[in-house]
Amino acid sequence: RKEVEQDPGPFNVPEGATVAFNCTYSNSASQSFFWYRQDCRKEPKLLMSVYSSGNEDGRFTAQLNRASQYISLLIRDSKLSDSATYLCVVPRDQAGTALIFGKGTTLSVSS
């Protein structure tokens, strides 16, 4: 089992839709999780951090299920500007020395 796995998509949704991405991780000892956004292979930008059961920031909600070892990202009321690749990321160790990335899920929002 790969360390971090994501459905690559693409997810094609209309503006205003709600879309959810799932990510599974293999290391049951992981304590921290991140969702990054990447546009056109530019540098990844942090979208959300998840340290406990979940986190919400405006239209974005991240949920953590430790028993099943998956993290989800929910985007409500999708905007055209949400079109990007969303990367599920886990620190490679407890100290956070570096990161392990999923392959990313591509979202395309259309008008």
Added chain:
Amino acid sequence: NAGVTQTPKFQVLKTGQSMTLQCAQDMNHEYMSWYRQDPGMGLRLIHYSVGAGITDQGEVPNGYNVSRSTTEDFPLRLLSAAPSQTSVYFCASSSIDRTLSSYGYTFGSGTRLTVV
């Protein structure tokens, strides 16, 4: 502006040439790391460092060397470039807030390398 600076932004090499990708950060971060990203792939860890004088291998270290002589700089060396090393390379630095047990990662803007 504070952050992570990568140079060059673009580079074309011939097979067999060597070069160094530069990475510098001015945030006094302890940890630095190098990643490569190929089409359809997430970022894969090449090498990382937990402080000056300390480096270790990541997931895909073959063909690359690193050193960390100062806290600020973490150069990545390609010893003998191969077409398989055509990729986008990202450098990152990070710190841990031990009070919050949270992490802060900052990425450079990337180096787009083509080996012909």
